[in-house]
């Protein structure tokens with residue numbers, strides 16, 4: 001084989017490798033978190049299925065609260081809040097706490113923890129409902145960065161932790177190809193999960209506020225979100241002042 005032919009073959013191989021890795025990391029594989037590495041796993045306490053407050057009282061008392069005391073939030077509390085948002089409530093069919101169009105479950109839930117969460121190191125975690133764990137993928141207190149990205153809203157960095165909900169529109173479109181319909185379904189589902197967070201917080205004596213104002217691109221970049229996820233909602237969680 002002459003030099004020219006060899007060169008053409010080498011170029012073709014390089015192009016092939018480039019295109020396949022671009023495809024692999026593009027988010028087409030739904031369980032691939034870009035280049036994100038899991039650096040620790042935390043088992044969460046089992047959720048409690050009884051509480052001290054009626055649904056009616058929780059609905060009546062619920063308010064958006066933006067100031068928090070210094071009291072720590074416990075891992076029990078974190079587990080309960082996550083469960084209310086996306087926990088598995090029917091193991092036979094893997095159904096979750098919030099309803100989902102076509103049982104697609106396109107939401108992902110993250111915890112951004114500061115130093116005031118007992119049983120959790122400062123960092124960013126992803127909730128894994130199927131085995132009730134948190135997977136840590138970033139180290140350190142990133143509440144300040146999140147606050148800056150959320151138009152500087154100070155309660156984001158003042159709360160002991162923030163919950164972030166993202167939605168995977170493509171996952172919904174795999175079942176419902178109409179893009180507008182799918183995006184609407186995912187957004188509506190985030191609302192369901194969000195209201196559960198509000199009511200569960202109320203029942204635990206905690207408070208929160210739903211935040212929709214933030215720079216979506218900056219958030220995705222800073223928190224290394226997979227390209228097929230859109231950040232939808234932030235919930236600072238703490239004890240009332």
Ligand SMILES: Cc1cc2nc3c(=O)[nH]c(=O)nc-3n(C[C@H](O)[C@H](O)[C@H](O)COP(=O)(O)O)c2cc1C
Pocket residue numbers: 062063064065066153209210211212213214
């Ligand atoms: C979609 C949506 C986005 C919101 N975004 C923010 C926000 O970015 N910052 C904030 O402080 N409150 C935000 N809120 C909370 C509202 O300000 C709050 O619900 C409203 O003032 C009514 O008060 P209540 O929740 O105590 O009944 C948002 C609420 C919703 C439903």
